[in-house]
Amino acid sequence: MNIDPWILAFSAITVLATVGMGFWSAKKSKTASDFFVAGRSVGVGMNASAISGEYLSAASFMGVAGMVMSSGYDALWYPVCYACGYLFLLLFIAGPLRRFGAYTIPDFAEGRFDSPLFRKIAVIFVLFIGFFYTMPQMKGAGTTLAYIFPGLPYWVGVVLVGAVITLNVALGGMKGITFVQAFQYWAKMFAISVPIFVLMSLYGHYGNHLQANLVKEHSGIISSGDTSTSLEKAAELNRKPLPEKSPADSIWLNPFGPLTTKAVDTAIKAAPDDARKAVLQTQRRPYSLLYTYSLIIALVCGTAGLPHILVRFYTNPDGVAAKRTTMWVMILIGVFYVFPPVFGVMGRNLMPELYNGLTGVKGTDGVVLNLPVILSERYGVWGSILSGITCAGAFAAFMSTFSGLLVSMTGALAHDVYGRILRPRSTADERMRMFKVCAVLCGAGAIVLGFLVEGFEINKMVGWAFAIAATSYFPLLFLATWWRGITMKGAATGMLVGGTFSLLAIASTMFADQAKWAVGLKTYYAAHPLLRILAEQPAIWGLPLAMVLMIVISKLTAKEIPADIRMKMLVLHAPEKLGLKQEYIQEHQQGH
Amino acid sequence: MNTPPSTPPDIHSEEFLRMLMRRQLRLSITCAVTFFVALFGLPLANYFAPEFMATRVFGFTLTWLIIGVLFFPFVWIISFAFIKRSIALEEDEVRSVQSPTTREERQP
Numbered sequence: 001m002n003i004d005p006w007i008l009a010f011s012a013i014t015v016l017a018t019v020g021m022g023f024w025s026a027k028k029s030k031t032a033s034d035f036f037v038a039g040r041s042v043g044v045g046m047n048a049s050a051i052s053g054e055y056l057s058a059a060s061f062m063g064v065a066g067m068v069m070s071s072g073y074d075a076l077w078y079p080v081c082y083a084c085g086y087l088f089l090l091l092f093i094a095g096p097l098r099r100f101g102a103y104t105i106p107d108f109a110e111g112r113f114d115s116p117l118f119r120k121i122a123v124i125f126v127l128f129i130g131f132f133y134t135m136p137q138m139k140g141a142g143t144t145l146a147y148i149f150p151g152l153p154y155w156v157g158v159v160l161v162g163a164v165i166t167l168n169v170a171l172g173g174m175k176g177i178t179f180v181q182a183f184q185y186w187a188k189m190f191a192i193s194v195p196i197f198v199l200m201s202l203y204g205h206y207g208n209h210l211q212a213n214l215v216k217e218h219s220g221i222i223s224s225g226d227t228s229t230s231l232e233k234a235a236e237l238n239r240k241p242l243p244e245k246s247p248a249d250s251i252w253l254n255p256f257g258p259l260t261t262k263a264v265d266t267a268i269k270a271a272p273d274d275a276r277k278a279v280l281q282t283q284r285r286p287y288s289l290l291y292t293y294s295l296i297i298a299l300v301c302g303t304a305g306l307p308h309i310l311v312r313f314y315t316n317p318d319g320v321a322a323k324r325t326t327m328w329v330m331i332l333i334g335v336f337y338v339f340p341p342v343f344g345v346m347g348r349n350l351m352p353e354l355y356n357g358l359t360g361v362k363g364t365d366g367v368v369l370n371l372p373v374i375l376s377e378r379y380g381v382w383g384s385i386l387s388g389i390t391c392a393g394a395f396a397a398f399m400s401t402f403s404g405l406l407v408s409m410t411g412a413l414a415h416d417v418y419g420r421i422l423r424p425r426s427t428a429d430e431r432m433r434m435f436k437v438c439a440v441l442c443g444a445g446a447i448v449l450g451f452l453v454e455g456f457e458i459n460k461m462v463g464w465a466f467a468i469a470a471t472s473y474f475p476l477l478f479l480a481t482w483w484r485g486i487t488m489k490g491a492a493t494g495m496l497v498g499g500t501f502s503l504l505a506i507a508s509t510m511f512a513d514q515a516k517w518a519v520g521l522k523t524y525y526a527a528h529p530l531l532r533i534l535a536e537q538p539a540i541w542g543l544p545l546a547m548v549l550m551i552v553i554s555k556l557t558a559k560e561i562p563a564d565i566r567m568k569m570l571v572l573h574a575p576e577k578l579g580l581k582q583e584y585i586q587e588h589q590q591g592h
Numbered sequence: 593m594n595t596p597p598s599t600p601p602d603i604h605s606e607e608f609l610r611m612l613m614r615r616q617l618r619l620s621i622t623c624a625v626t627f628f629v630a631l632f633g634l635p636l637a638n639y640f641a642p643e644f645m646a647t648r649v650f651g652f653t654l655t656w657l658i659i660g661v662l663f664f665p666f667v668w669i670i671s672f673a674f675i676k677r678s679i680a681l682e683e684d685e686v687r688s689v690q691s692p693t694t695r696e697e698r699q700p
Contacts, residue, residue: 091620207651255638334664575682
């Protein structure tokens with residue numbers, strides 16, 4: 001085994017700092033409110049850092065760079081939409097949700113519809129989306145640790161990271177992890193930007209590296225860049241020759257590349273005759289556009305429907321702070337997301353051998369961890385130091401996201417299932433103790449799930465969680481805050497049908513790709529590329545389906561609109577200074 | 593939440609709620625439309641004007657520069673404008689409820 005001491009040192013520091021801060025901040029978490037919503041007293045700067053720290057997961061830190069390297073332009077939609085989804089959250093959901101003043105999303109669901117049944121449905125979705133999102137984090141933990149310690153089995157990383165975070169969450173709850181996550185945001189920002197600036201100053205800038213991807217005549221697209229200088233610059237970069245497996249420059253650099261045209265290309269390969277091939281060839285670009293739009297909808301609306309992100313807005317003191325926090329989150333993550341694609345672009349020029357690697361950190365997914373090592377050729381130990389820094393950033397990435405997920409799932413179990421459904425009379429202290437028990441249960445569940453997903457791609461799994469959130473929670477939150485006509489039955493039907501159908505569609509493409517018994521499905525999808533795209537990216541039909549169902553069923557059951565709906569809407573939308581929330585609580589006689 | 597102000601009964605009226613939601617929703621939708629024109633327009637531009645979008649700017653293709661760098665500050669500007677306007681709206685609402693003259697104007 002050949003372990004780089006610098007990489008080991010930086011990773012160990014991140015893990016130890018996380019544990020240490022967990023213990024330190026655990027002392028400050030005393031009440032149940034501290035555990036569930038951090039006492040509702042987190043300032044804008046701290047909360048924005050914590051939300052950003054929680055949001056930037058293994059998929060953002062490693063997956064985006066890897067995808068840009070392997071798929072080129074189309075993969076840029078991921079970072080852009082991951083960041084811009086927050087705008088949607090800000091415009092329509094953040095303020096009202098905070099004003100309603102619940103502890104968890106299921107709390108909101110029950111309070112908005114006066115329906116305990118709906119709380120149960122909402123809890124199931126929180127756990128479901130949460131575990132879906134947990135799996136890629138676990139996979140990231142397992143593969144990164146196996147990269148740092150060559151020969152170490154995958155499961156060790158899963159268990160180690162799972163155990164560390166479970167301990168943190170059980171000790172300090174929401175308040176405990178807020179500070180840790182805020183720290184982890186800045187750790188990630190440092191870890192992604194410093195190596196980039198060092199690499200850019202030594203090996204040429206972002207633009208120069210892109211310029212090196214020269215587009216000559218190809219399908220009518222001609223680069224209008226000055227060819228002679230581009231070639232000079234390309235030579236200056238010492239660009240290494242691309243292996244056969246990598247996509248050609250023209251496909252990689254321009255929109256509608258391998259990511260979005262894969263379905264049609266597979267169909268062309270499988271087409272029985274030339275006439276069919278010609279037809280498919282004309283469909284290539286329109287279908288690719290459709291894929292792009294569906295991906296954008298899933299990512300933008302999915303961000304606004306992720307329960308572990310939404311629950312963080314309850315930690316703000318009020319609705320105005322919730323809005324300000326969202327804006328700062330967009331700035332913090334926006335700045336961050338400029339950097340991962342730079343790794344992808346530079347990796348293509350400087351480390352193309354990664355294209356030949358298998359999937360995971362040995363392939364393009366590992367570009368963030370591997371790229372700084374090239375410095376070793378010229379500057380010795382600095383390559384290891386920078387690689388150590390990016391490894392530490394990767395650790396911070398899956399640890400912070402996992403802790404956020406764990407808090408939201410634990411909150412759903414301890415507050416909603418135990419505190420509201422099983423034992424509504426439990427005291428605050430009992431619920432707090434239950435929080436710790438549930439944290440351990442969820443942590444153990446996540447570790448077990450982590451073992452099962454070694455064979456899946458990180459970014460794909462995250463994409464599923466987004467698509468399911470976009471077709472279930474997003475329409476629910478959007479309509480419940482802005483349309484008073486929505487009823488519990490309408491909301492529940494739309495959410496269940498939208499979420500389940502999207503999940504089934506995604507699962508069908510997964511089975512078609514990987515399972516042996518689904519060969520029939522595979523050939524079917526190869527013959528019908530349009531259906532394949534719609535199944536792989538279901539948001540473009542799933543979201544309208546859920547919305548239409550919600551509206552139609554609500555109209556049919558219009559008698560069941562809660563009687564005090566006007567008061568509810570006032571609480572959601574009127575400025576807090578008017579004091580309507582307190583009146584509302586007094587009317588209901590059940591303050592927290 | 594500090595001292596509950598003396599709230600005139602009028603804030604529980606249907607008109608007040610409608611006014612409140614309509615004004616806030618209009619602001620949100622205006623911002624959302626600006627965002628959508630850019631977000632959904634970019635793939636269309638890529639689709640119909642590929643040569644133009646492949647123009648080189650500082651080594652980037654135009655479309656890469658937009659989506660990889662410029663789009664983020666664009667969203668920040670929208671969100672900044674939204675927050676400024678929406679806080680002003682809320683203050684205006686509080687003021688209109690608390691001063692009787694404006695209430696008279698609103699309900700002729």
